[in-house]
Amino acid sequence: MGLLSFPVLLSSAVLLIMDRHMGTSFFLSDITTSNGALDQTGGSPVLFEHLFWFLGHPEVYIILLPALGISSEVIATNSRKPIFGYRAMIGSILAIGFLSFIVWGHHMFLTGMNPFLGGVFVFTTLLIAIPSAVKVFNYLTTLWKGNIVLTPAMLFSIGMVSTFISGGVTGIILADAALDISQHDTYFVVGHFHIVMGMSAILAMFAGVYHWFPKMYGRMMNKKLGFIHFWITITCGYGVFIPMHFLGEGGMPRRYYENTNFPMFDHMLDLNVVISIFATVGVLSQLFFFWNFFYSALRGPKASQNPWRSNTLEWTTPVEHMHGNWPGDLPVVHRWPYDYNKPGQPEDFVLQNVPLEPGEEEH
């Protein structure tokens, strides 16, 4: 996705340099300055927006998709169940990746672009709700009747599913060209994307750190500090971004340096104070994480070979770091990574390099 989207931004940057220094007018229409009209005319500033958002929307998903992958792994491991709808999960992630390239216009409904074109972008954007919903339902069904183990990584992954839902729902409002008229460039947008993409990506990043920390440092992180970190982080995250939707409904614009200059926003001051308190506490609570991270990396209790009783190959490497990961021959993969609670097995997990027994179904 990066390979396909970043070159477009880079090309537009080149065109911008040419506009500024070589007398071209790719992005300049009739522009009057205090010195009179510019010589260059005939271009379109909206073209720059098109090229920017052709990068901008896929770029959001470049951040989000690894979060979905990490959560799939952590949720299956800690539910002690195969991930529900494995093929649908793969199909959905590919569909989200593909669709992300044909929805950029939903950032531009109010640029004066043709309403028919806007309608096309409404359609493609709303299509993304389908694979996203498939993923959410598959996460929930994976949890359903699982032997759930609430590690900090698991809590952060479930938190990711929560923010993916609550932020996704407001995306349906913003994806609609008509509803977007009153929400565009307000705090509603800020609240929406920070929940669905900012919080989801960060929660899953923490899930990944807590989950693979024993692999990275050979030591365990402190669980209690992890729980404290999770509950304060998610409470403050929601405490910051949910009220922003109401600020947006109230008409407060984003990107203003100083809203107190405008008396019509005064009645929303209290809500902004609430947001600032949650933001301050939320940021401070990250100290629990940093303390836990650095203390555990140096002094934490030694990790066992496979602390989460996971199936995947990384947990078969020796605890001591070594070149090439495995001593001797590379391990051979005999089974998929989700053989949790497989009937007829002595344990509730089977490492991927364990050969299938005679007569054993693959999965």
Ligand SMILES: [Cu+2]
């Ligand atoms: Cu977008």
